[in-house]
Amino acid sequence: MRRFLVVLAAAAATALAALSVAHAHAASDPYSGGDAASGAKLIQSSGCEGCHGAGFTGGLGPKLIGIEKRLTPAQIAAKIKSPAPPMPNFGFTDKQVADLVAYLSGLDGGTGKPVVKIVPPQPSGEAMVLVTFTGTPPGDAQVQASMKMGTMQHGTGWTPLQKTADPHTLAAKVFFAMAGEWTVQVRYGSGQEIDVPLNVDG
Numbered sequence: 001m002r003r004f005l006v007v008l009a010a011a012a013a014t015a016l017a018a019l020s021v022a023h024a025h026a027a028s029d030p031y032s033g034g035d036a037a038s039g040a041k042l043i044q045s046s047g048c049e050g051c052h053g054a055g056f057t058g059g060l061g062p063k064l065i066g067i068e069k070r071l072t073p074a075q076i077a078a079k080i081k082s083p084a085p086p087m088p089n090f091g092f093t094d095k096q097v098a099d100l101v102a103y104l105s106g107l108d109g110g111t112g113k114p115v116v117k118i119v120p121p122q123p124s125g126e127a128m129v130l131v132t133f134t135g136t137p138p139g140d141a142q143v144q145a146s147m148k149m150g151t152m153q154h155g156t157g158w159t160p161l162q163k164t165a166d167p168h169t170l171a172a173k174v175f176f177a178m179a180g181e182w183t184v185q186v187r188y189g190s191g192q193e194i195d196v197p198l199n200v201d202g
């Protein structure tokens with residue numbers, strides 16, 4: 001139990017570190033932190049959807065749902081401030097552009113980290129790994145269980161995560177050949193990884 005708590009504390013510290021990194025990144029981008037509600041009003045009065053399709057699903061202009069996964073806030077802002085024809089230049093202020101970026105970046109749930117859940121939480125031979133994304137799950141997400149043996153990290157091999165009844169959640173089963181301290185690794189998108197330490201009972 002004590003060991004389990006230590007692992008939990010380590011996980012919390014890692015999560016905090018990740019949070020502060022994300023915060024530092026946001027602060028350095030002048031077009032992050034806009035007001036999505038103001039952006040929504042601006043979008044209604046500017047007729048963006050006339051070109052980009054109802055709900056920004058794509059039309060004459062490209063689909064903008066999920067744009068926050070392809071471009072940084074500054075890059076999205078540049079596309080609005082210096083648009084490629086036939087997209088018109090609306091002459092928005094920097095504040096208005098930040099608001100538009102905030103609205104567009106939330107259309108697909110934003111870039112929050114997916115949440116990994118392991119069922120049962122203290123497994124023995126196998127477990128189901130459920131990964132819930134803030135928006136549409138990527139098509140290339142995969143999972144493996146690995147264990148440290150000496151200096152080597154020994155993995156069971158990557159398994160694709162499959163769709164579930166919940167449109168935001170992917171899942172796959174992982175197998176543990178023995179008891180001990182394992183790591184459940186989830187990879188998705190271009191090289192992003194979440195590692196969850198896990199105590200497997202004998």
Ligand code: HEC
Nearest residue numbers: 046047048051060061062076079080084085086087088100
């Ligand atoms: C007259 C049609 C039209 C209107 C109106 C319009 N757009 Fe566009 N938009 C386009 C086209 C076409 C492109 C693709 C330009 C290119 O070739 O890169 C584009 C590109 C973009 C991009 C970059 C997309 C990407 O994937 O690179 C963003 C962001 C964008 N528009 C936002 C908006 C917003 C916000 C509004 C309203 C304030 C708006 N657009 C209004 C036609 C339009």
